[in-house]
Amino acid sequence: MSLQTQDYLARSGTNALTPPPRARDAQLKVAKLIDVSICIGCKACQVACAEWNDLREEVGFNVGKYENPLNLSSETWTVMRFNEIEENGKLQWLIRKDGCMHCSDPGCLKACPSPGAIVKHANGIVDFISENCIGCGYCVTGCPFDVPRISSHDKRAYKCTLCVDRVSVGQEPACVKTCPTSAIRFGTKEDMKHVAEERIAELQSRGFANAGLYDPEGVGGTHVMYVLHHADRPELYNGLPKDPKIxxxxxxxxxxxxxxxxxxxxxxxxxxxxxxxxxxxxxxxxxxxxxxx
Amino acid sequence: MSKHLVRRHSYVARVGHWLTVFSFFVVTLSGLAFFFPSLRWLTAIFGTPQLAQLLHPIFGIIMILGLCILFVKNVAHAILDKDDVPWFTNVIEILKGREHEVVEVGQYNAGQKMLFWTIIGLGAVLIVTGIIAWQPYFAPLFPVSVVRLCLVLHSLSAIALMLGIIVHAYMAFWYKGTIRGMIRGTVTRKWAALHHPRWLREIEKGEDAHSSRLSS
CATH class of the missing domain: 1.20.5 (Single alpha-helices involved in coiled-coils or other helix-helix interfaces)
Structure with missing residues (x-):
């Protein structure tokens, strides 16, 4: 883990005059690509996330929705969002895997007042260094995607790490490894954009004229990207912001x-x-x- | 009461004042560390950064309790009235140290009254915004946009309050003989005659009535 402390492109609560160690920055940017058009909503990614990260959400209640758990929490770092959209007499079931987007310009890191509690690695992963977290919740207010959650047990902030521990030893994130339809892919951001292009071309040929890639510019692009069949209206996917900004x-x-x-x-x-x-x-x-x- | 001393602040008012000062001190230092991350070392006033995050709101509430005592004790004397007008028109002379020549001040001068309302107002903003942004207890009950606005308002009003308190402390330092009033409760008649002559006259009127009652 100590080697990872030499590739910080940004570190919260740190003056620009004294930048964090970043000599080991000759790294390719990574990205997770989530193709919502081939996601079947099986929630295997949720289970894999809980398994790999040793997270166990408290058992909740059935409130008549597919979401389970109902929301992100300090023990739930990814959750499938299900939306039923009725248009032109047709029902569409839009399913989106929600979680940290790993922004290139992370609002959580910008808001964080605790030196070194949030870092951005050279490969693009935004990670919470929990021993430095003070639980103030500023990151919650900085995030354009409403992702970080403060644990009521230990008063610290948690979110998806993009499995930084797996990625740093050359493995893909747990959700990617487990996805049965390959709706979640992982690789360099460059490669993922190519994969997305092919998928988008295919979707467009099948009549989804507005299919496209969700890699919002307002936060400098993200290291978790979506292929959406309705890229012109990302809000359909459980309120995914059209132009997220800090x-x-x-x-x-x-x-x-x-x-x-x-x-x-x-x-x-x-x-x-x-x-x-x-x-x-x-x-x-x-x-x-x-x-x- | 002794010949050359008059009572200015009751015991309760003094306890309230120094309770407010003490809690303001620790809350300010930890708050500055949250506002300027480079000053993280200031959280050491509470031991660790995590403890500072935990205790900052608690001591904030203690500060507000102290302020409540000060509010009750002083609000009646803090109402601006027409007698305060000359203070505003002569503020430059007053800053030159000639307050006693240009205005005749009662229990509090107009500057003190304004500072009183500023502190009370900022205290109210701080307690409301602070509770709404309090993690992990109250903040989850409010929309993120409300919490965000509260955090920004909280820091704005905290900085304003700190600047106000610097002015307040400097004034007490500038007018010699003021600080003893807040420690021992009494000020010299000379001090009162110089800075609050109208207040001293009222006190002395009361003393005269009292002594004449005793002698009759």
Whole structure:
């Protein structure tokens, strides 16, 4: 694991003047490609994720939906979302495997105040280094995809690691390994884009004119990409944002506001010091009787 | 009461003040560490960064309890009225150290009153936004967009409060004889005559009435 600490392209809570160690950055970017058009919703990926990562969600209740568990949590890092869309008298069952998108410009990392709690590796994987996590939940507010979850047990943030432990020893993520229809593929981002192109061409030839790749520019592209039959309307897939961006409030809070506040402190302290040097203390003992009566 | 001293702050008001100061101090240092990650070492005031995250809200609540005492004790004297107008028109002279020449201040001057309402207002924003953003207890009950807005408002109002408190502390340092009032509860008559002459006259009127009652 220590070798992985030499390929940080970005590290949370770290000043740009003191960048993290990144000499080992001659790496190809990786990506997971999820082809929703051949996903059968079997949830094997959920099971593989829980198996490999030693996660066990509490057994919940059937609320009349296919989602199970109902949502992401600190013990559920991926979950299948099922949406029934009725259009032109036709029913479409859209299934999307939800989880961390591993953004090239990760909002969680930008929002995180704890040095080294969130890192971006040279291969594009965004990972939470939990020993540095303080459980403040800022990452939750930075994420455009609503992915990170704070554990109520240990008060730390969790999400998909893209199986960074497997990838770093040349294996594919557990969900990819287990997917029975090869709806989830893994490789270099370059290769995955080629695979996606072929799938999109096939979908278009079958009448899905708006089939396309979901690799949103607003977050610098992602290292988890989708092939969608309706790429023009990603919202159909359980509210996948059409143009995800880090919220501008995060940009203000983590950007210009910090130097402004620092200047505010400096100016206030300087004003007090200069004022005291110019006017001096007001001491009643030195004023004697002049104001009496 | 002694000849040259007058009571300015009750015991309860002083306890409230220093309770607020103490909790403000630790909450501010840990909060600055959350705001400026390079100042992470400031979380050491609570031991570890994780403990700071855990205790920051608790001590924030203690600070608000202290502020509640100060609110109850001072709100009646903090209402701005027409007697405060000269203070605003003479603010430059006042900064030059000539407050006693240009205005006749009562229990509190207009600047103190404004600072009072600023602190109370910012305290209210801080407690509301702080509770909404409190992980892992309350934040999950609110939409992420609300929590995000609260975190930004929380840091904005916290920075504003810190700047206000720097001004407050400097003023107490500038006007010698002020700090003893908040520690021992009494100030000298000279101090009161210089900075709060209208308040001193009212006190002395009360003393006169009291002593005349005793002598009759």
């Amino acid at each position: 919220n501008p409030l995060i940009g203000f809070w983590k950007g210009i506001f910090k130097p402004l506040a620092a200047v505010g402190f400096a100016v206030t302290f300087a004003a007090a010091a200069l004022h005291y040097l110019a006017v001096g203390p007001i001491d009643p003992e030195e004023h004697d009787e002049e104001e009496k009566s």
